[in-house]
Amino acid sequence: MTDPLDTTTGRRPGGRTARIRARVLDAVRAELAAGGHEGLTMEGVATRAGVHRATVYRRWRDVGGLLVDVIEAAGEIEWQPPDTGSLLGDLTALNQEIQESLVLRPSLAVALMAASFHSEQAARAQSRLWMDRYAQCEILLERAVERGEPPAQHTDARSLLIAATAPLYHQLVLLRADPDPRLPERAAEAAVLAAAAGAFRVRRKASV
DSSP: OOOTTOTTTOSOOOHHHHHHHHHHHHHHHHHHHHHTGGGOOHHHHHHHHTOOHHHHHHHHOSHHHHHHHHHHHHHHSOOOOOOOSSHHHHHHHHHHHHHHHHHSSSOHHHHHHHHHTTOHHHHHHHHHHHHHHHHHHHHHHHHHHHHTOSSOTTBOHHHHHHHHHHHHHIIIIISOOOOOTTHHHHHHHHHHHHHHTTTTBOOOOOOO
């Protein structure tokens, strides 16, 4: 994807430009944590980052551009799905990571989700990031199949992942309930049992 800092080559810049980008994105995260999307302004980010306002406008154009770059920066982080030796263990570990990110106060993950409802640019970037993460996590099911674990190999990985992780978002983001240390494993176990029963099996098209 094209970096707003390097629109001519599409490559991530280095040197001074990279340092400015890092300072600005750190400032965006801090501003989101302090005041949410409603309090995020180009001027506030420039002041916190110690960068000239004209530089921020020239390179990111608007708040939507800043949000997109913060989300894309999250996708650049080297991250690997858990590998515990079992599908239940992997999904539980994944859920624990999700829960930790959602219960932080303030939570950048929650702030970015909220911001995506106010910016079409951010919403598209958020969707791309989610799609990438789901694709990365498909290996959890692939490893389970190789180990001979249920569910069968015709299980839809994305449906399984959504079922396993959705209770965390429902409880912590929608209901704003207190974190339950048992929820990551319980949600994972429910999804694994449903998958073993064929709930996420890919339906083959009937031949004509």
